[in-house]
Amino acid sequence: MNYPWQTTQWQYFCQQKTQQRLPHAIVITGVDGVGKRALANQMVASVLCEQADATEACGQCHSCQLFIAGSHPDHILIEPEEAGKQIKIAQIRSLKDKQALTSTVSKWKTVIISPADNMNINANNSLLKLLEEPQENTLLILVSSRPYRFPITILSRCQKLVLTAPERTVTVKWCLQQGDFDRTMIEQVLPIAKGAPLKVLELLETEVLSIIQQLDTDFKTLLQGSANPIYLAKEWQKYDLSMVFNHLQLLIKKQIMLNENASPKRYWAIYDCIIATIKLISSSNNINKILLIEQFMVSVMKQDSNHNTALNR
Numbered sequence: 001m002n003y004p005w006q007t008t009q010w011q012y013f014c015q016q017k018t019q020q021r022l023p024h025a026i027v028i029t030g031v032d033g034v035g036k037r038a039l040a041n042q043m044v045a046s047v048l049c050e051q052a053d054a055t056e057a058c059g060q061c062h063s064c065q066l067f068i069a070g071s072h073p074d075h076i077l078i079e080p081e082e083a084g085k086q087i088k089i090a091q092i093r094s095l096k097d098k099q100a101l102t103s104t105v106s107k108w109k110t111v112i113i114s115p116a117d118n119m120n121i122n123a124n125n126s127l128l129k130l131l132e133e134p135q136e137n138t139l140l141i142l143v144s145s146r147p148y149r150f151p152i153t154i155l156s157r158c159q160k161l162v163l164t165a166p167e168r169t170v171t172v173k174w175c176l177q178q179g180d181f182d183r184t185m186i187e188q189v190l191p192i193a194k195g196a197p198l199k200v201l202e203l204l205e206t207e208v209l210s211i212i213q214q215l216d217t218d219f220k221t222l223l224q225g226s227a228n229p230i231y232l233a234k235e236w237q238k239y240d241l242s243m244v245f246n247h248l249q250l251l252i253k254k255q256i257m258l259n260e261n262a263s264p265k266r267y268w269a270i271y272d273c274i275i276a277t278i279k280l281i282s283s284s285n286n287i288n289k290i291l292l293i294e295q296f297m298v299s300v301m302k303q304d305s306n307h308n309t310a311l312n313r
């Protein structure tokens with residue numbers, strides 16, 4: 001069963017499978033929480049399944065049972081050994097060794113690398129060699145929410161599959177079906193989740209709404225010039241920073257729209273500071289959270305404080 005917003009991509013895959021022209025490598029991209037891994041798993045299960053004619057994995061055969069149990073000998077999952085860390089070259093090298101062996105249970109050999117954008121140059125080169133010499137009946141799926149981090153040499157050897165977040169109404173409807181959630185809460189979280197349904201659910205399980213309220217207040221004091229950056233940095237570093245700055249981006253956009261006829265220069269400058277910080281967060285693995293937040297706050301406070309308009313929400 002795939003998610004309702006993935007039907008087009010899934011049908012395209014099934015069509016390729018039926019016509020026996022599956023690519024050797026696919027890169028699935030899209031924002032966090034749009035179900036990339038679920039789709040990759042579904043594709044892999046489908047090619048490993050012994051009911052080769054069916055597009056959907058049967059879920060019953062020996063191969064399906066092994067895959068569900070996470071112990072299929074012809075499937076390899078490569079993830080960072082520690083969350084947030086890089087995938088090591090040794091992991092890609094051992095993948096190369098295993099790919100040289102013949103499959104045992106299924107006719108196919110499959111690999112999922114997730115997140116695949118988190119590799120150093122040596123690991124990328126090793127992966128590239130693998131992509132340059134594809135073997136018959138192998139499917140390698142790269143999963144990434146940051147495809148801009150891939151070398152073009154890797155991207156150009158993969159079929160690209162972009163999973164976009166569904167329409168707002170589809171996400172809200174789907175989330176409401178998943179549990180006892182409040183529509184207003186879903187709608188509040190939606191922009192922070194960039195419309196990704198699984199991310200909405202994940203955020204609703206956290207204290208995201210109270211964090212948002214706190215951020216609203218903190219940002220207001222920051223704009224008024226009455227914030228204590230050291231205290232705020234200490235508080236904010238407890239939160240998911242990409243969530244924090246995505247929310248600040250929404251707040252400042254709102255502020256720019258509200259003050260369309262006033263002097264919005266200061267807000268645009270702050271908008272720039274937010275974008276620069278978001279870029280830093282997404283491009284680095286080892287960030288000093290406190291330093292990053294403090295630098296952001298100082299750069300905001302440096303902006304023309306003559307326009308001391310409070311953030312009226």
Ligand SMILES: [Zn+2]
Nearest residue numbers: 049058061064
């Ligand atoms: Zn099966």
